[in-house]
Amino acid sequence: MTARPEFYRFHNGEKARLQFAEAEYAARIDALRKRMGEAGAEAAVFTSMHNVSYYSGFTYCSFGRPYALVVTDTECVTISAGIDAGQPWRRCYGDNITYTDWQRDNYWRAICSVTGEGRKIGYESDHLTLLQKGKCEAFLKPAAMVDLYETTMRQRMHKSPAELDMIRAGAAVADVGGYAIRDAVKIGAREIDIAMAGRDAMELEIAKRFPDAEYRDTWVWFQSGINTDGAHNPVTSRALERGDILSLNTFPMISGYYTALERTMFAGEVDAESLRIWEANVGAHELGISLLQPGASCAEVTHKINAFFAERDLLQYRTFGYGHSFGVLSHYYGREAGLELREDIDTVLEPGMVISMEPMLTIAEGQPGAGGYREHDILIITEDGNENITGYPYGPEFNVVG
Known part of the structure; x- marks a missing residue:
């Protein structure tokens, strides 16, 4: 039997026209990376609807499933559930990875495929639950956890x-x-x-x-x-x-x-x-x-x-x-x-x-x-x-x- 993937890329169809031009999102990500550098974060894992939407243009529908946007110095990747198929990729700026529900915590495995282990990870203290923070630490093995809640809020203002x-x-x-x-x-x-x-x-x-x-x-x-x-x-x-x-x-x-x-x-x-x-x-x-x-x-x-x-x-x-x-x-x-x-x-x-x-x-x-x-x-x-x-x-x- 063919092994079931933990996550994959399902880039179905063509990219849709987003609410803003690509240059708008590129400018937001550039400004974010500067803020990450100032805060000491090597990779950011955003879990809130507002930050995922602000930086990628994709506004997710959770329905009990976790979503994310992962930003590093070179990558900007939304992480979405298989139930949404190709819509998150069509409606986001940057790349998208779909995680499967055939094994628990494939969400974090997909995130780790972008961040790698042992890095300084930025997160949102006003959104990341204690349960998910524990899983973040277990799967990403961060060298440090850096709170980006305040700086991203200031950027969005x-x-x-x-x-x-x-x-x-x-x-x-x-x-x-x-x-x-x-x-x-x-x-x-x-x-x-x-x-x-x-x-x-x-x-x-x-x-x-x-x-x-x-x-x-x-x-x-x-x-x-x-x-x-x-x-x-x-x-x-x-x-x-x-x-x-x-x-x-x-x-x-x-x-x-x-x-x-x-x-x-x-x-x-x-x-x-x-x-x-x-x-x-x-x-x-x-x-x-x-x-x-x-x-x-x-x-x-x-x-x-x-x-x-x-x-x-x-x-x-x-x-x-x-x-x-x-x-x-x-x-x-x-x-x-x-x-x-x-x-x-x-x-x-x-x-x-x-x-x-x-x-x-x-x-x-x-x-x-x-x-x-x-x-x-x-x-x-x-x-x-x-x-x-x-x-x-x-x-x-x-x-x-x-």
């Missing part, structure tokens, strides 16, 4: 011109979803039906703008009434009632890149106390946008918005930080934790960074103005200020609908 174009396009798609949702809002309509209208509009817009892409993961959270109290509450079949507070949240996913539009709305009418809170949150939103300037620190921006809310006796209703980075991320992977608008983040804003402004206040059920109020714009930090790439209007004048 600074967007290239090509990335900024992608993010601008994503923001425009999010706006398309927002307008579709606004048109679908009617008293008696269900959250799920309104959400689907926004999602379908965005999927079609993405396919029009990016005909060579793969399409997956675009979604909408449209919430009403008490369901607005959390920013990430899932869609339900609740029917809209007149006077309901509404939360519009559109999230297009384009080749691993996430963007977002989030708006407070009201169904048909808004009462006086709700309007007061809404307008205060809009004021914080506008203040925050004005503060996102090169040279400002995340903590500094946060404290100033805190002061704005405290003056209005609303700070106690804040539920999370005021914004975060954008780029290669989604609701189940990614995020540059060093670029969030929180009191404990001292990162200084620099041109080329992309960050949201999204203040949210949550008033408990049974209190006047109950519900969750949130506005969300995406800002590109420029040399002399910022560029707001979100176009859908915020505030009561446009968003009392239905």
Whole structure:
């Protein structure tokens, strides 16, 4: 009987057109190799979806299987499971090795075929599990383990011109979803039906703008009434009632890149106390946008918005930080934790960074103005200020609908 391979190359078909030109990925890998050298890593084994996607263009679907990108001074190789056949190779920059499941840990044998044994191995402390770290040490026998989490995060914070174009396009798609949702809002309509209208509009817009892409993961959270109290509450079949507070949240996913539009709305009418809170949150939103300037620190921006809310006796209703980075991320992977608008983040804003402004206040059920109020714009930090790439209007004048 023919021996079954531990791993092999299945380069099926032709390479697909990736979301960015090869020169973009080559530049990312060149910059990574410099960072690896500074950190003392001879080979990097990336296991997270965000770093594999950022450096190779391949966004994997794990489904319980491990994936990787291995980078050395000469090679850039994605490691994928046999269930995906040739798709990872077609959709990645560089080489690809497929590991088989006919023997446990062929994944690590495939990785070792690129790294070799006894080298200084870079890894991601925020992603590599204790189980897999133990296997890494057993199979690769590293001379040292070097954490690359921080340096790769810092690299991803600074967007290239090509990335900024992608993010601008994503923001425009999010706006398309927002307008579709606004048109679908009617008293008696269900959250799920309104959400689907926004999602379908965005999927079609993405396919029009990016005909060579793969399409997956675009979604909408449209919430009403008490369901607005959390920013990430899932869609339900609740029917809209007149006077309901509404939360519009559109999230297009384009080749691993996430963007977002989030708006407070009201169904048909808004009462006086709700309007007061809404307008205060809009004021914080506008203040925050004005503060996102090169040279400002995340903590500094946060404290100033805190002061704005405290003056209005609303700070106690804040539920999370005021914004975060954008780029290669989604609701189940990614995020540059060093670029969030929180009191404990001292990162200084620099041109080329992309960050949201999204203040949210949550008033408990049974209190006047109950519900969750949130506005969300995406800002590109420029040399002399910022560029707001979100176009859908915020505030009561446009968003009392239905």
